[in-house]
Every structure is written in structure tokens, then in C-alpha cells.
Amino acid sequence: MTEAGEDAVVRRWRELLASYSNVSCALDRALQDAHGIGMSEFEALDRLVDATCEQRRMHDLAGDMYLSQSALSRTVARLERGGLVARSMCDDDRRAIFVTLTDAGRERHEQARRTQRAVLAEHLAAETV
Numbered sequence: 001m002t003e004a005g006e007d008a009v010v011r012r013w014r015e016l017l018a019s020y021s022n023v024s025c026a027l028d029r030a031l032q033d034a035h036g037i038g039m040s041e042f043e044a045l046d047r048l049v050d051a052t053c054e055q056r057r058m059h060d061l062a063g064d065m066y067l068s069q070s071a072l073s074r075t076v077a078r079l080e081r082g083g084l085v086a087r088s089m090c091d092d093d094r095r096a097i098f099v100t101l102t103d104a105g106r107e108r109h110e111q112a113r114r115t116q117r118a119v120l121a122e123h124l125a126a127e128t129v
Contacts, residue, residue: 045109
């Protein structure tokens, strides 16, 4: 790759980082202010809602998200303390932990989903034009 090509790639990378930072900060702020959850908590709820049975193995949920296993564990613990999810052990494999969406979690997700979609539309609509 030429030096000009490398510079273009680095410039694009920095643009992506700046865009992600702007959107994620705005999203985290809006979700926290309106619904008392952060972006990571919303994403976990969103992945559970998208699951066909609204119950996922922690390991599978971690594979779908951008969080490390320990960060996801802390996120799920916060959601559990808030009554938005429940954790349970797998009967067949004691190493596996299931995360299940509660009725309160489904309701909070529905409310927060509107906020999330509005923030994404506000920040990303200009980029797609």
C-alpha cells in the first residue's frame, strides 16, 4: 500500500471512530436520562428481544455483543438488579448460565427502543444521504 493509501485508510478509521463516539455518547446519555439504562444494557435487552425465546446462554449473548465476557456479566448483573432480566443455571450443563428477559425488561426495552431509534436516526441519517 502506498503512503497516500495508508493515510486514506487511517483517516477513514479515525472518521469511523469519531462517528461511533458521537453516536454512542448521545445514545448512552439519552437512554440513561429517559430510561435509567445505558447503551450496553439496552443492547443486551435488544438481543434478548430478538431471540426467539427471549432466553439466551450468556456465552451466546457475549458472542453477539461487543462486550468482553466480564463486561457482559456486569451488564447483566445491573439488569438483574433492576428486575429486567433473570439469570438461571442450565440443568444439563452447570457451567452454562441462561439470561431471560422479564416482563419489566420487555416493557423497558419497548420504551427505550423508541429513544434508541430516534437517536440513531438523528445521528446516522445525515451519513446515509
